[in-house]
Amino acid sequence: MASSTPVAPIAKNKGFIKRELNGATFLTLEHIGHMALVVIVSGLVLSGILSAMSMWFGTAGMSSALTGGSVGILGAAASSAVEGALSLGVVAALIVLVPLLVLLDRRTRAEWHKRPGFAGRLAYKVPVYTALSVLAAAIVACKIQMLYVILSSLAFIGVTGAPIGSLYVDHFVPALLGVAVFGAAAWYLFALAKGRDHGRTFSMAAGVLAGVVSLALFITTLVVLHDGNKSFKTPGVRTDPAPAVDLPAYDEEYYRDLMKKYYQ
Helix, strand or coil, X not given: CCEEXXXXXXXXXXXXXXXXXXXXXXXXXXXXXXXXXXXHHHHHHHHHHHHHHHHHHCCCCHHHHHHCCHHHHHCHHHHHHHXXXXXXXXXXXXXXXXXXHHHHHHHHHHHHHHCCCHHHCHXXXXXXXXXHHHHHHHHXXXXXXXXXXXXXXXXXXXXXXXXXXXXXXXXXXXXXXXXXXXXXXXHHHHHHHCCEECHHHHXXXXXHHHHHHHHHHHHHHHHHHHCCCXXXXXXXXXXXXXXXXXXXXXXXXXXXXXXXXXXX
């Protein structure tokens, strides 16, 4: 069940030095870090899901998105190495940041009730609303992308060779997942801004989801990197070998007779 965040008025008759010594400053920093981690972990979870999907379904991965497809000029092997490194980087970041998110959530939730006036300060409200604004902007961007795919698919009806399927796989599905992941984090922050603390539920759900994503992404990366039949595809770059062309053998007598006829 959600617990209520403290809303009591700020304690009076305390000077600046006393407020600094009672730990309120450290609580402010921890609160800011907690709100930042809510946004960062949400983005990492989404990146991990999309990276695993890109490796299994052969769509463009994070390396192509970050480099604009230029990594493809290095070849399929180098592209696979870059994609694998980015995927393992996401796994490492989740392993470090998710426990920190859980720790800061427990720490700030415990300290709020020791300092009842903290929830009435700007130091509490500004980080919450800032993180909520970032998530809201990300949700709006995802919805715009989903609407773009729908409109594009309607416009491509009847057009021969229209990439309607790839539009939904490469753009609509990632945007839909983004709405789901960022929406869950925004729901938690919105409730927190209204005085309802679902921190325990959110941290537990984030920890379980991040653990599943990390394990799946790590196994997927190992399988793809060690499977010679799989490779990361980069849009516009051909990775299959060019077909062999049989060249005619050189016939010296034929060309000698041809030269004689030409000069006669």
